Amino acid sequence: MSEISIQRVMTSELELVEPLWNALREHHASIVPALGPPRSRAESWQRRRGQYAQWLTEPGSFMLLAKRGRDPIGYAMVHLREGSPTWPLSERAGELETLSVHPRERGGGVGTMLLEAVHKELRALDVTELSLHVIPTNQATIRFYERHGFTTFGLWMRTDASKAPGVG
Numbered sequence: 475m476s477e478i479s480i481q482r483v484m485t486s487e488l489e490l491v492e493p494l495w496n497a498l499r500e501h502h503a504s505i506v507p508a509l510g511p512p513r514s515r516a517e518s519w520q521r522r523r524g525q526y527a528q529w530l531t532e533p534g535s536f537m538l539l540a541k542r543g544r545d546p547i548g549y550a551m552v553h554l555r556e557g558s559p560t561w562p563l564s565e566r567a568g569e570l571e572t573l574s575v576h577p578r579e580r581g582g583g584v585g586t587m588l589l590e591a592v593h594k595e596l597r598a599l600d601v602t603e604l605s606l607h608v609i610p611t612n613q614a615t616i617r618f619y620e621r622h623g624f625t626t627f628g629l630w631m632r633t634d635a636s637k638a639p640g641v642g
């Protein structure tokens with residue numbers, strides 16, 4: 475088996491992660507069936523690509539790609555936000571927007587390698603806080619994050635606003 479390496483991804487190289495984004499899109503659709511079918515692969519990627527390109531213009535943002543030999547097998551996207559206005563935890567905080575490992579490679583340590591590389595980048599930026607959103611039915615992934623020191627801080631809630639009381 476080829477060696478695993480980790481490299482930075484520039485905006486001009488974003489297409490490298492499209493299959494890995496698609497794997498995550500399929501994973502999310504499978505764990506939240508109540509929201510119905512996801513956007514098409516092409517539309518979903520067009521939207522996500524636009525977000526990545528925007529984040530990558532911001533100072534301190536980075537995308538890391540794990541490769542086995544020449545094959546992309548996982549990636550992480552991090553951008554920086556302002557630290558909490560309430561608690562003096564960190565001036566700037568990293569937001570892990572994506573962590574995705576190719577289905578064939580899951581459970582083999584690639585996600586751990588990427589997370590360690592993310593922490594290294596953040597240390598170099600003097601950023602001491604890292605947060606992320608995870609869907610509650612993504613139980614194996616929640617265990618993965620907990621094993622890596624994450625704890626639940628908030629709940630990300632949603633509603634269909636068109637059906638809210640007093641609308642319509």
Ligand SMILES: CC(C)(COP(=O)(O)OP(=O)(O)OC[C@H]1O[C@@H](n2cnc3c(N)ncnc32)[C@H](O)[C@@H]1OP(=O)(O)O)[C@@H](O)C(=O)NCCC(=O)NCCS
Pocket residue numbers: 498501573574575576579580581582583584585586587607608609612614615617618
């Ligand atoms: C979550 C994820 C990034 C972890 O990367 P990984 O390379 O599989 O993880 P590692 O091999 O470093 O660590 C293994 C642990 O990850 C967890 N894990 C989460 N999903 C897993 C999966 N589909 N297969 C195997 N392990 C998984 C397990 O708890 C496992 O621990 P165990 O070996 O004690 O069972 C990866 O499994 C993945 O891409 N999952 C689907 C997409 C996803 O949920 N991304 C995060 C969105 S917030």
